Amino acid sequence: MRTMMMRGVLSMAVLVASAVPLAAQSNMNAQEKANVQFVLDWWREVIQSRHVELAPKYQAEDYIQHNINIETGRAAFQKVFGSDPSGLERELRNYVRSYTFHYTRAAIQPEANLAMEVRPMAWPDVLFRLGDLLANVDDEHRAAAEEHFRAALAARPDYGPALGGLGYLAANRRGIRGRGSP
Numbered sequence: 001m002r003t004m005m006m007r008g009v010l011s012m013a014v015l016v017a018s019a020v021p022l023a024a025q026s027n028m029n030a031q032e033k034a035n036v037q038f039v040l041d042w043w044r045e046v047i048q049s050r051h052v053e054l055a056p057k058y059q060a061e062d063y064i065q066h067n068i069n070i071e072t073g074r075a076a077f078q079k080v081f082g083s084d085p086s087g088l089e090r091e092l093r094n095y096v097r098s099y100t101f102h103y104t105r106a107a108i109q110p111e112a113n114l115a116m117e118v119r120p121m122a123w124p125d126v127l128f129r130l131g132d133l134l135a136n137v138d139d140e141h142r143a144a145a146e147e148h149f150r151a152a153l154a155a156r157p158d159y160g161p162a163l164g165g166l167g168y169l170a171a172n173r174r175g176i177r178g179r180g181s182p
Helices: 002-019 022-026 030-048 052-058 074-081 085-098 123-135 139-155 160-173
Strands: none
Touching (some): 030 052, 123 139, 123 160, 139 160
């Protein structure tokens, strides 16, 4: 269980570290760089080092929590994230099992152009998209995903997305985690 928690923390660290690539940081102004540093400091001090007592340095009292299973506010954040790792893992499992994921609804302006065009997809595109879906469902569907990627390559041998999908699957088999699906 502790290994799973460490993997989760390391995965999140990789995600945060890769959220703003170094090339993008070089194009930022001073305020944007300061904002990125602020978030990275929060991640390192509060989350990784588990010093939730430092949350007031980074979070407002009325901090908005987007996980509907955790109360909003800094005090609730400190309560949940200051608990023992098994409690965090339990909360995470409950959240994932609930199949209720918070989302944001955006209003569409009445004058927005909503015209759509429906076009048939090329067969390699269909196979790749199905393979991508299967690759990201769970480990049990990875073999079927690989079959779809290989079928896309059989239809078009130089099809880059399918090659990327096979690379994604190979990296996951070796335990290398990338920044998302192919």
